[in-house]
Amino acid sequence: VATLGVTIVAGCSSSKKTGTGSSSTTSGGAATTTVANLPSATLNGSGSTFQQAFDTDAIQQFDSAHSGVTINYSGGGSGKGLQDLQSKLVDFAGTDAPIATADLPKYTGGVLYFPTVAAPITLSYNISGVKSLTLSASTIAKIYSGKITTWNDPAIAADGNSGLPGTKITPVHRSDSSGTTNNFTLYLKKAAPTDWTLGSGKTIPWPGGVAGNGNTGVATAVKQTDGSIGYVDFSDAKASGLSLASIKTASGQAVPPTLDGASAAVAAATINPDLTYDPTNATGPGAYPITSPTWIVIYKTQADHNKGTVLKAFLDFLLTTGQTTIAKNDNYAPLSSNLLQQAKTQLDQIVIP
Amino acid sequence: MTTTAMSGSSGSGLRSKHLRLADGSFRLLALGCGLLVLAVLALIAIFTTNQAWPAFSHEGFNFITSRVWDPNNHKFGALAFIYGTVFTSLIALVFAIPVSIGMALFMTELAPPRLRTPVVYLVDLLAAIPSVVYGLWGVLYLTVPLGKFYKNVSSLFSGVPLLDHVFRGQAGRSFFTAGLIVALMITPIITSLTREVFATVPLTQKEAALALGATRWEMIRTSVLSYGRSGVVGAIMLGLGRAMGETIAVALVIGSFANITISLFQPGDAMASVIANQFGEASGTFKAALIGLGVVLFAITIIINIIARAFVSRSERVAGGAA
Numbered sequence: 001v002a003t004l005g006v007t008i009v010a011g012c013s014s015s016k017k018t019g020t021g022s023s024s025t026t027s028g029g030a031a032t033t034t035v036a037n038l039p040s041a042t043l044n045g046s047g048s049t050f051q052q053a054f055d056t057d058a059i060q061q062f063d064s065a066h067s068g069v070t071i072n073y074s075g076g077g078s079g080k081g082l083q084d085l086q087s088k089l090v091d092f093a094g095t096d097a098p099i100a101t102a103d104l105p106k107y108t109g110g111v112l113y114f115p116t117v118a119a120p121i122t123l124s125y126n127i128s129g130v131k132s133l134t135l136s137a138s139t140i141a142k143i144y145s146g147k148i149t150t151w152n153d154p155a156i157a158a159d160g161n162s163g164l165p166g167t168k169i170t171p172v173h174r175s176d177s178s179g180t181t182n183n184f185t186l187y188l189k190k191a192a193p194t195d196w197t198l199g200s201g202k203t204i205p206w207p208g209g210v211a212g213n214g215n216t217g218v219a220t221a222v223k224q225t226d227g228s229i230g231y232v233d234f235s236d237a238k239a240s241g242l243s244l245a246s247i248k249t250a251s252g253q254a255v256p257p258t259l260d261g262a263s264a265a266v267a268a269a270t271i272n273p274d275l276t277y278d279p280t281n282a283t284g285p286g287a288y289p290i291t292s293p294t295w296i297v298i299y300k301t302q303a304d305h306n307k308g309t310v311l312k313a314f315l316d317f318l319l320t321t322g323q324t325t326i327a328k329n330d331n332y333a334p335l336s337s338n339l340l341q342q343a344k345t346q347l348d349q350i351v352i353p
Numbered sequence: 354m355t356t357t358a359m360s361g362s363s364g365s366g367l368r369s370k371h372l373r374l375a376d377g378s379f380r381l382l383a384l385g386c387g388l389l390v391l392a393v394l395a396l397i398a399i400f401t402t403n404q405a406w407p408a409f410s411h412e413g414f415n416f417i418t419s420r421v422w423d424p425n426n427h428k429f430g431a432l433a434f435i436y437g438t439v440f441t442s443l444i445a446l447v448f449a450i451p452v453s454i455g456m457a458l459f460m461t462e463l464a465p466p467r468l469r470t471p472v473v474y475l476v477d478l479l480a481a482i483p484s485v486v487y488g489l490w491g492v493l494y495l496t497v498p499l500g501k502f503y504k505n506v507s508s509l510f511s512g513v514p515l516l517d518h519v520f521r522g523q524a525g526r527s528f529f530t531a532g533l534i535v536a537l538m539i540t541p542i543i544t545s546l547t548r549e550v551f552a553t554v555p556l557t558q559k560e561a562a563l564a565l566g567a568t569r570w571e572m573i574r575t576s577v578l579s580y581g582r583s584g585v586v587g588a589i590m591l592g593l594g595r596a597m598g599e600t601i602a603v604a605l606v607i608g609s610f611a612n613i614t615i616s617l618f619q620p621g622d623a624m625a626s627v628i629a630n631q632f633g634e635a636s637g638t639f640k641a642a643l644i645g646l647g648v649v650l651f652a653i654t655i656i657i658n659i660i661a662r663a664f665v666s667r668s669e670r671v672a673g674g675a676a
Contacts (some may be wrong), residue, residue, distance in 0.1 A: 038485030103636075175422075175609030175626075177634035201425035202634040210526060210607035213630065217492075224497050224525070265360065 040068025040307040047081015047094035049214075050233060051294040053104055053330045054117050055094060058322050060324055069310055077193035078179045079202070085111075085297060086088070091299045091307055096179030097202075098276040099297070109301040112350065113275045114343055116318050117332035118266045120257035121184050124231040126222050127151055127167060132269045134160045135290070136248040137191030137281075143229065144171050144188070145198060146207045152228060165227075172221045172230030175211035177202040183292040184231045187280040191250065191289060210343055217239075233292070233329035234259070248331055249289050261288030269293075271339055275346060291333075301351040308352035318321035319344050373514070398651065406643035407638050413657070415646060422611050422627075423643065429642035431523035431649060432607070433611035437528065437621040438650065441603065443595040444532025444617070445539060449596075450589060452536075453543035461542075461551040462573060488602030491534045503618040522618030526608035529617040534602050538593035546591060550584030551577055583665040590661035594654055601623040603622030624650045 045055070055073045061067055073094070076084075081093035086106050098113065109264035123140065125133055130151075135143075136159045140147040141223065151164040174181050185200035199206050207351065211224065212218035218230040230244070234257060237244055247256040253259050268284030269277040279291040304306030314330055323334040402409075409416060412429050419430025460472055465578050504523040510516045524530075554577050562572040578585075608620020609630060624646045 079634035079636050083636060175604065176630040177632075179634065199423075199425045203424045203631055204641075205421070205423045206610065208610070210524065213605055213609075217605075220493065221526075 008028040010282070016263060018309075031182050033045065038066045038069055040312050041304070041306040042070040043091045043311055043312040043314065044089070045073040045092040045296070046076045046082070046084045048078045048096050048179055048294055049075045050119070050292060051094050051116060051296075051332075053235060053323070054332050056327060057330055058318055058324050059313075060098065061321070061326070062317050063285070066310075066313075071310075071314060077177065079177070079304070081123075085299075086343075090126070091311055092296050094294065094296055095308050096292055096294045097182055098274075098295070103213070107297055107299065111297050113295045113297055113299050114315050114318070114323065114346065115266075115275055115277070115293060115295050115335055115339055116123065117327050118262045118279060118293050119332050120238050120259070120262045120288045121180055121231050121244075121292050122244040122257040123229055123238040123247070123290075124219060124232045124236055124237045124240070124241060125245055126226060127165065127330045128226050130164060132161075133164075133243070133245040134248050134254045135245050137188060137250075139197045140247075141188045141192040141195035142311035143169055144173070145196065146171075146209075147195070150264060151169065152199050160254065169207075170228035171209035172218050172225070172228050173206050173209055173211055174215075174218060175213045179294075180215065180231065180233055180257060181293065183280055184290060186278070187290045190281040213244050214299050231290075234262075238331055247289050249287070250283055255286060255288050256289050258279075259328065259331065261286055262291040262338055265291035266293070266333065266339060267336035271342065275339070275342060277339070296351070300349060302353065305353050308350065310345055312352065316344070318348055319347075362517065372590040381583055389438035389612050390454055392615060398620060398648075401644050401648045401651065404675045405641050405648050411638055412642070413613055417649060418640070420611060424631070424642070425641045427638055429456060429638070429645070430485075431624065431642075433613050434622050434624045434627050434646060435653070436613045437602040437607065437623040438597055438625070438653070440528050440624055441531045441535060441607065442619075442623065444529060444594055445535035445596045445620075446589065448536035448551070449540045449543055449592060450532040452538050452587065453547055453592075456540070457546045458573060458577070460548050462569070462577065467650035468524065476541045478547065481539075482601060484538060484602040485605075487534050487538055488605035491530060491602065492526070495534075499530055500525030503527070507618060519615055519617060521614075521616040522620055524608055524620045526606050526620055527618045528607065529606040531603045531621070532617075533657055535596045535605055536597050538599060539595050542595060543588045543592040546588035547581070547585050550588065553584075554580045586661060586665050586676075590658060591655060595653060597650065598655075600629045626662045 001174075003244060006262075009298050049322070052073065052075045058288065059071045063071060078093075078095040078097055081090070081095055082099060082103075084090040085093035086103075099111070104111075107191060123135060127133070135156070138255070139148065139155050139159050142155060149169055150166050150168055152166045165287040179202060181204060182200060182202045185196070185198070185204055188196040189200045198206070210228065212221040213235035215233045218234050219232050219242060220229045221229040222232070222242055225241060232240070232242070237257075244257050246256040248254050262279070264284055265279040265282040266277070267288045268282040269279040271277045277293060279293055281289045282291065284287075296318070298315075300313060302311065319335075319340060323340060327334045364572065379669055408429055409621045410417070411427070411550055415430055418429070419436060420432040421428045421430045456472075460469055464472060473548075500615065503520075503525070507520045507523055510520040521627065556582060559572055560577045564567075567575060598661055603623050604626030607626055609622050610620040611623045612619060614621075628643050628646055632640070635643055
């Protein structure tokens with residue numbers, strides 16, 4: 001484990017023990033993208049499937065730039081990732097929701113949150129003949145609680161839609177427990193508190209509708225059923241070719257789901273000192289209100305020098321190259337410059353032995 | 354003379370000593386294997402019950418009598434899922450039993466020899482298809498046409514008392530779709546086992562029936578079916594075990610909705626698919642409750658096996674008494 005993968009010299013992180021090579025510390029700022037004399041190490045991560053496509057691409061590029069470095073990210077859901085991190089089975093966890101306050105003491109030595117990307121959660125629909133649809137939070141809440149059952153309901157027309165057919169509405173939700181469900185219901189709870197009474201969480205006792213497994217399962221079910229609507233993450237919605245509804249914000253603006261809209265929502269959200277934030281129902285020009293955040297969580301105090309060094313370099317990579325090229329290629333929204341700067345500064349808080 | 358006898362006897366002594374050693378160690382080995390099964394079962398039962406305890410103590414008997422499953426509010430009532438597991442398994446058996454017995458009879462009694470081998474081969478091949486493939490096929494290609502079919506059937510029975518209820522709904526992902534998919538999956542298993550049972554029916558017994566002037570159907574009924582009854586029940590029980598434990602295929606097509614209804618064409622949910630769907634994001638009591646579902650499934654399987662065993666031994670006694 002202690003062998004050093006001596007490659008090409010170019011400083012990246014403030015490593016203490018690296019045998020050869022100058023360690024010109026360029027913390028944060030500059031694009032320290034490709035080569036660095038990283039020790040060889042294998043990092044394992046698991047958790048959020050929402051950020052998996054981004055992580056997978058980033059890992060592929062990072063691994064090929066650093067011989068001796070292997071990073072594995074195995075998905076499995078935010079809950080699994082945090083559980084694995086808690087039992088020290090993995091070196092980092094991906095999660096779409098912050099750790100519950102009650103659980104924090106179980107992570108000995110404390111954790112650091114690194115926001116990586118964000119993305120809109122779309123409301124994808126399939127109504128034959130309908131090309132554009134705008135929905136307010138209260139209407140979405142009523143559709144998902146079964147209070148509005150046909151597309152020609154006056155409440156839907158009042159959101160600025162005309163000429164919708166009398167087709168029965170089939171709301172499609174996730175059959176599996178999901179961070180996407182959590183963020184979607186979080187939005188409904190905040191934006192339509194009187195109409196949404198089912199609470200927020202990864203599993204909801206839905207009153208009806210159809211269920212699909214995973215984002216693709218929901219997209220498939222929407223495709224199969226005329227008059228259906230489902231909440232699907234942005235990249236899967238794009239891939240399935242479904243029509244996407246615009247969301248009417250609190251200020252009455254109709255915002256379509258776009259990556260820029262998600263970035264605007266991140267910029268408008270209040271950032272907590274630990275870099276957790278909630279971009280749902282963010283108000284601001286062009287902010288798409290159903291935006292899902294996601295983080296990589298690591299232990300603040302790393303146990304292993306090599307692993308800690310590589311982990312820090314990898315996070316730095318996600319906050320630089322990851323933002324400029326990989327995110328948009330994979331249909332994720334990059335972080336706002338303000339949050340990005342805070343995340344880069346936080347890299348120096350990682351304690352590496 | 355004496356020497357040979359001596360050497361002979363001492364040789365056989367050695368041999369028998371060697372045999373005794375081999376016998377003894379074989380006995381121990383076999384005993385170990387037997388005990389291992391018990392140990393594994395006990396460990397699974399203890400471990401899962403222990404892990405599920407927070408949920409059991411939180412809910413008490415509500416865990417199996419309440420139908421409210423709301424993890425966000427810490428309510429874990431599994432009744433709808435228990436119902437879904439039993440209901441889909443029953444639907445599956447209703448389809449699988451007659452088809453399997455028919456196929457087994459065809460292969461043992463009716464099929465021309467040159468057709469027999471390919472049919473046996475194909476049936477075994479069906480059993481080897483991974484369940485997720487059945488599930489994906491179901492969800493991608495079956496749910497839409499089945500939904501349309503259900504709509505027609507339910508409009509056919511609307512207004513008819515009781516049947517109106519049974520055939521209500523038009524969900525492509527429903528109890529009935531899940532039952533159909535599971536039926537497809539357990540049919541090859543039941544067929545293979547049943548075929549082997551039928552193949553053990555003594556030829557003399559069949560010939561005797563024919564000699565007494567029985568038609569082929571009467572021969573099958575009096576000698577093949579009655580002789581193989583306990584074996585067929587055993588085969589069905591194995592199929593039922595698979596049906597109840599089936600996870601991914603059911604998770605994909607059942608509709609994932611906590612529902613207790615006799616309406617076939619409505620979405621529901623089953624224990625194994627709930628575990629598969631929700632385990633990834635679960636923690637704390639929620640996770641314990643999901644493991645608790647596993648314990649309940651385990652218990653139900655054991656109970657059904659005990660009932661089946663009792664049934665088999667009774668029918669054997671009846672058959673023995675008749676003979």
